[in-house]
Amino acid sequence: MAKIGVFICHCGENIAAKVDCTKLAAAMGEHPGVAVSVEYKYFCSDPGQESVKKAIRENNLSGIVIAACSPRMHEATFRKACAEAGLNPYLCEIANIREQCSWVHTDKDMATEKAADIVRSMVEKVKRNNKLQPIEVPVTRRALVIGGGIAGLQAALDIANAGQEVVLVEREPSLGGHMAQLSETFPTLDCSQCIMTPRMVETAQHPKIRLLTYAEIESVDGYIGNFKVRVRMKSRYVDMKKCTGCGDCITKCPVKKISSEFDCGLGKRTAIYTPFAQSVPNMPVIDKASCIYFKNGKCKTCQKSCELNAIDFEMQDEFIDLEIGAIVVATGFQVQNTALYGEYGYGKFPDVITGLQFERLASASGPTAGKILRPSDGKEPENVVFIQCAGSRDPSKGVRYCSKICCMYTAKHAMLYAHKVHDGKTHIFYMDIRAAGKGYDEFTRRAIEEDEASYVRGRVSKLWQENGKLMVRGVDTLLGKPVTVVADMVVLATAMVPQPNAKEFAKTIGIAYDEYGFYNEAHLKLRPVESSTAGVFLAGACQSPKDIPDSVAQASASASKVLALFSKEKLEREPVIAVNNEATCAGCWGCVLACPYNAIEKKDIRDRSGKLVKQVAYVNPGLCQGCGTCVTFCRSNSLDLAGFTEKQIFAEVMGL
Amino acid sequence: MITQEKYRTTVKELLANGTIKMAIGYRPGSTPDRRRPLFIRTSEEADQLVLDSTCITNLSGYLVTEGLLSDEKQVGIFLRPEGIRSINILAAEYQLNVDQIVIFGFDSTGREVRPLQGRNAGDFSALLTEIKENPPLTSKEPLLERVEKMNAKERFDFWQEEFSRCIKCYACRQACPMCYCRRCIVDSNQPQWINTSSHTLGNFEWNVVRAFHLSGRCVQCGNCDRACPVNIPLRLINQRMAKEVVDGFDHFAGLSPTQEPVLASFKKDDTETFIL
Numbered sequence: 001m002a003k004i005g006v007f008i009c010h011c012g013e014n015i016a017a018k019v020d021c022t023k024l025a026a027a028m029g030e031h032p033g034v035a036v037s038v039e040y041k042y043f044c045s046d047p048g049q050e051s052v053k054k055a056i057r058e059n060n061l062s063g064i065v066i067a068a069c070s071p072r073m074h075e076a077t078f079r080k081a082c083a084e085a086g087l088n089p090y091l092c093e094i095a096n097i098r099e100q101c102s103w104v105h106t107d108k109d110m111a112t113e114k115a116a117d118i119v120r121s122m123v124e125k126v127k128r129n130n131k132l133q134p135i136e137v138p139v140t141r142r143a144l145v146i147g148g149g150i151a152g153l154q155a156a157l158d159i160a161n162a163g164q165e166v167v168l169v170e171r172e173p174s175l176g177g178h179m180a181q182l183s184e185t186f187p188t189l190d191c192s193q194c195i196m197t198p199r200m201v202e203t204a205q206h207p208k209i210r211l212l213t214y215a216e217i218e219s220v221d222g223y224i225g226n227f228k229v230r231v232r233m234k235s236r237y238v239d240m241k242k243c244t245g246c247g248d249c250i251t252k253c254p255v256k257k258i259s260s261e262f263d264c265g266l267g268k269r270t271a272i273y274t275p276f277a278q279s280v281p282n283m284p285v286i287d288k289a290s291c292i293y294f295k296n297g298k299c300k301t302c303q304k305s306c307e308l309n310a311i312d313f314e315m316q317d318e319f320i321d322l323e324i325g326a327i328v329v330a331t332g333f334q335v336q337n338t339a340l341y342g343e344y345g346y347g348k349f350p351d352v353i354t355g356l357q358f359e360r361l362a363s364a365s366g367p368t369a370g371k372i373l374r375p376s377d378g379k380e381p382e383n384v385v386f387i388q389c390a391g392s393r394d395p396s397k398g399v400r401y402c403s404k405i406c407c408m409y410t411a412k413h414a415m416l417y418a419h420k421v422h423d424g425k426t427h428i429f430y431m432d433i434r435a436a437g438k439g440y441d442e443f444t445r446r447a448i449e450e451d452e453a454s455y456v457r458g459r460v461s462k463l464w465q466e467n468g469k470l471m472v473r474g475v476d477t478l479l480g481k482p483v484t485v486v487a488d489m490v491v492l493a494t495a496m497v498p499q500p501n502a503k504e505f506a507k508t509i510g511i512a513y514d515e516y517g518f519y520n521e522a523h524l525k526l527r528p529v530e531s532s533t534a535g536v537f538l539a540g541a542c543q544s545p546k547d548i549p550d551s552v553a554q555a556s557a558s559a560s561k562v563l564a565l566f567s568k569e570k571l572e573r574e575p576v577i578a579v580n581n582e583a584t585c586a587g588c589w590g591c592v593l594a595c596p597y598n599a600i601e602k603k604d605i606r607d608r609s610g611k612l613v614k615q616v617a618y619v620n621p622g623l624c625q626g627c628g629t630c631v632t633f634c635r636s637n638s639l640d641l642a643g644f645t646e647k648q649i650f651a652e653v654m655g656l
Numbered sequence: 657m658i659t660q661e662k663y664r665t666t667v668k669e670l671l672a673n674g675t676i677k678m679a680i681g682y683r684p685g686s687t688p689d690r691r692r693p694l695f696i697r698t699s700e701e702a703d704q705l706v707l708d709s710t711c712i713t714n715l716s717g718y719l720v721t722e723g724l725l726s727d728e729k730q731v732g733i734f735l736r737p738e739g740i741r742s743i744n745i746l747a748a749e750y751q752l753n754v755d756q757i758v759i760f761g762f763d764s765t766g767r768e769v770r771p772l773q774g775r776n777a778g779d780f781s782a783l784l785t786e787i788k789e790n791p792p793l794t795s796k797e798p799l800l801e802r803v804e805k806m807n808a809k810e811r812f813d814f815w816q817e818e819f820s821r822c823i824k825c826y827a828c829r830q831a832c833p834m835c836y837c838r839r840c841i842v843d844s845n846q847p848q849w850i851n852t853s854s855h856t857l858g859n860f861e862w863n864v865v866r867a868f869h870l871s872g873r874c875v876q877c878g879n880c881d882r883a884c885p886v887n888i889p890l891r892l893i894n895q896r897m898a899k900e901v902v903d904g905f906d907h908f909a910g911l912s913p914t915q916e917p918v919l920a921s922f923k924k925d926d927t928e929t930f931i932l
Contacts, residue, residue, distance in 0.1 A: 593921050650848075651847070
């Protein structure tokens, strides 16, 4: 005989304002099988939970229904309370009378009636609930970090320093990401390379970190604690075991005029190259598209120059299969192509450059060795105009969001320029100055007050060339006047946008993304570093535009989540999984095809003499995610979902 | 008559040399235009074989009789093109192994019966593709056109009227080669999703569930329609569902023994117009 407890929560006024909880409690008390039906202001509070536990013990309840908010909020809370009172946690059901009733209705009588329907249907369900036990799955204590920029390095080092194994996969030939390209970093103006390269070296030398550069993720299967990841090692055509990074091949390579990706097109590189001098690993790769040998079968100059015979033109892509417990995605961002703003003339006028290109000009390791020189004629510019929000906060052409870092780096650029060209003039067109962060506002004030950056509040409408100068026409909204500034160089503060293949990559790992392609966190406020997929965490600008401190902080947060996961030998999983009735299964294998997690296998049923009687479907409890796709497909209803059995659902529907 | 004689000889030969252990065909029924299934194991039984234009029942369902194919010996069967499609679907759903099935294909125009070239399911792929591209004119059903012209209300009333005769005998299920489940959903009473009594709701539930379970699998052999003792035009539902599946997923049921079941498989370019 069922003894069900019904607990109706007021949620302060959230529910009580629209649902007559007293009437509801009385009505539920009359329902067959209900032993207790009570109301309370906040059942999620400590005294509220205590009263639930007390009621379970005193009445020896066989199941409870909490009529309150969405199960997403407090199902875990009340299941825990059940367990503490000695009742199997899966004998607790939540009737959502807040989001699905009080919040969306205005008529109190009708809302009360609907709440009664909702609670009644859950009472009918819980009567048919079974005691379920959590499933234990082993955890592979090895983390995969995807992306070798500052976020990826930080996450990898934090996990490795805690003693756990890490595999770091980087798509490019070298670690470093965008941070390695920067000159000096705000708000302290320390040299990016000086703080970055030691980290890169530390990562490469760490005994717990396996570094896979020039590699891409091919596929990700499995689930939290037990991912199976296949990595494609792109052929470098250089044997990393033999190469010492002497650089002879690079000096001899006859193809020298390839636009350097690392220098944002401002410098040149050879066909066999390392992205930059401080590359880690410091071993070159051959750019197949530019190499003469791959084009017409002749040359091999690099091979001849290599004393160690490390160059192998026959090298093929290789695949590495990894067993992984947790994944940190730190795939970063790209700079939006500002050519979409025809009025700014990017791509048309050589002296209109992006912020990242300016970083390369200002960098001591850059193509001009740190001298600010204009790309067109190599002269030092006397007037530089910076245009902020060149792409960000522009719903019509660019992106709607704020790229967050541009206000700060533009102020930094103005400063660096003032430090290098003492009588240079800077004008900065801006919409707002967003300098929230430790030491950030002080930094922008310093640019204005000490380094005499002239901020003009307004947008630029047109940019053209006249007598070798760039004419920048904009508006000064504080003066209410149009202004024209004559400039030698214009720097666009371009938007940070997701990597070009961000959406496809999200599908490969199975995580959610937003309309732009930034990866979605599980909860914006409370779970900001977890993705929507268990065991996959986010770090850095792949989630949203971020500066270095934020990226590092998020990377460390992700690392702590990974370490928390690795702190246990086994992982408990919800026992909500599909179960097959082997007696009625017809073995049509529709479920095998339909299962998105490859969780269904074929199982042989044999008689005593070992003769095969038939084959039936078997659901692997470790792999099943409880989505129910197979259940809906099965024509004979042989498959059923624990916790949401056909019986329960039927009772729930009939209870309405 | 020539076709019938030729096939009698072939069956006898194949039985004699042990290629097949049995052949499933037709023999005379209780009235001149009715045929019964014939299970030929001996040369004498082969003499009873009849093959004419009235042999319309799709016999493929007999192949999934429990234990028939478990000895891995071959069985011969007389099939029209839609029967061959049924074999393909049964193979795609792992209910039989096509290598065990020897097909005696035939088709008819008017009273004329002619044999189809081939013995194995794979031999008929060109023929089936041809049927997919150019469906025979006989498949045009005037009643279906009439029903499709109705508005939702009229159509509901039409089916309510038709289904009101349903007595839940499940003859349609027994006659269908696709209904091979060991336990049908209507036999499951924990919970009783489909009401067993023959009132409007239960009748709709059963017939709609049947239509869904057959969508992408029905070859329109007409077994269910002929089996119905109260003459519900079940073929109309099946034809309509088959059209939906062809239009929506370009899936012509039973084209090959390796065709993936349309409702269990997923392609990245499947249309998702039904998602709001």
